[in-house]
Amino acid sequence: MFSYFKKRYVVPVLAGSFLFVGVSFQQDFFEIAKQLEIFTTMFKTVNQNYVDEVNPGEMMDKAIKSMLADLDPYTNYFNEQDVVRFKINSSGEYTGIGAMISRKEGRLIIVEPYKNFPADKAGLKAGDEIVQIGDVNLVDFKEDAGTLLRGAKNTKVDIKYKRQGKLLSAQIVLDEVDVKAVPFYSMLSDKTTGYIVLSQFNAKASSEVKEALLKLKTDGATKIVLDLRGNPGGLLHEAVNICNLFVPQNEIIVTTKSKNEKHNNTYKTQKAPIDLDIPLAVLVDGKSASASEIVAGALQDLDRAVIVGARSFGKGLVQRPLDLSYGTQVKVTISRYYTPSGRCIQALDYSHKDKNGKATRTEAKNYNAFKTKKGRTVYDGGGIQPDIEMEEAKQSSIAAALVKGDGIFNFATEYYYKNPNLGTKIPTVTDQDFTNFKAFLKKENFQLDTETEVALKNTLAVAKKEKIDESIATEYQQLLAALQRTEEKALDKNKEEIKNLLLDEIIKRYQYREGLYQYYTTSNPEITKASSILNNTVEYNKILKN
The missing domain is CATH 3.90.226.10 (2-enoyl-CoA Hydratase; Chain A, domain 1)
Incomplete structure (x- = not known):
């Protein structure tokens, strides 16, 4: 009897499950094929009929990247140029100048030169702005300028850079850069x-x-x-x-x-x-x-x-x-x-x-x-x-805004050139330095751009579009002033945190990252706490229930 029911009942259920999977797969396939056909027809029609000349490659690039942006920040499309430009060698080795660089608002800035690597040997410092690489003036260069600083080992690259308002020149000799996982x-x-x-x-x-x-x-x-x-x-x-x-x-x-x-x-x-x-x-x-x-x-x-x-x-x-096809890639x-x-x-x-x-x-x-x-x-x-x-x-929101907007970084640059002879001495960031920092932010018209401030500015932008900005101008300025007073108080409230961030950045200017880590071994509260727990066997075992 058991064998009979096994054949009459179980097999149809299994067959039904395969049928369900098959139907589901066919439905998914049909929907994908349908949407692809719609998109292909639309893309072809627009390219053939739009009033002005269009670049099909640029249109497709934007279409794909916009589509993926709706998923999560980590799913990305790389066109042929992106693949060549951004391919990461996970071995930790590459040929280049040996420095962390950033490009913000069209400016190529040295964020951190690595000790004894090409940029460091050429005399470049954190805060230097590279304005020309070879014959290429970066003001007019819209591509990834970092590619101009890569090449074969021993390649000589002539650059021009700005430092504290002065235009200087240097020659960088490219070399293999071994990025340590354990620095x-x-x-x-x-x-x-x-x-x-x-x-x-x-x-x-x-x-x-x-x-x-x-x-x-x-x-x-x-x-x-x-x-x-x-x-x-x-x-x-x-x-x-x-x-x-x-x-x-x-x-x-x-x-x-x-x-x-x-x-x-x-x-x-x-x-x-x-x-x-x-x-x-x-x-x-x-x-x-x-x-x-x-x-x-x-x-x-x-x-x-x-x-x-x-x-x-x-x-x-x-x-x-x-x-993907034609040398492209999707992550x-x-x-x-x-x-x-x-x-x-x-x-x-x-x-x-x-x-x-x-x-x-x-x-x-x-x-x-x-x-x-x-x-x-x-x-x-x-x-x-x-x-x-x-x-x-x-990290407080005010400190995060200072780091993101380079307030800490730019003040440390100014501090370094005002105090050139500290050497290996650990500086002390005093209350007067903190006062100087706040004055520096005002002098530079630094925008903290906290979430609240960004939202307020966005509101004004919308008001301008709707042409009602003049009618709310007084209230807007009052609200902005109140917000800025709140931010001023937030600076004072988080003074010690900000002073520590300033000190960290300043130490790196004189002693590189190695000097910062060496300083941490004696002065960092998290390391001190961890060491204290490890040296207290009873407390350590109690936490882990050993």
């Missing part, structure tokens, strides 16, 4: 705690962390602080390998989940660990993202490390570059990251947007609870919430 490591002042900075997850990240760990253990380290602050992430397998240094083989570190089953994966440690028992603290902040959050989240869920700092960024979307978000306890790292939900078109964020009251390996309660909600949260690790 700094050392023993802390207690002589028993090792400190490792991991700034990115390139192909050498785990090998460099391993090298630093073994060297510090040889130097007497019996505890480790791993600094992931400001680390934007990188290669997933390197995050797994770094966890593997501290956790056993065959341990689940992260899973990825997607609507497409082929993108559902579980990533486990593959090797024997270096040290299962050394006490470990991991530092994170609001700029620790992606692979950084995988490491912090896994080590937290496995009760292997105490996490210190501020909630991490919350970038839990996985991208994969896919080749597509294919899945989401989940920590070993099952927490989703992603903070913003791009599939659900508010009335202004912004992705929604889960409110704290709606966070879900999860359990670590030893039963500790942890929560999702996006990013990794530290075991020890510190106000010093959080």
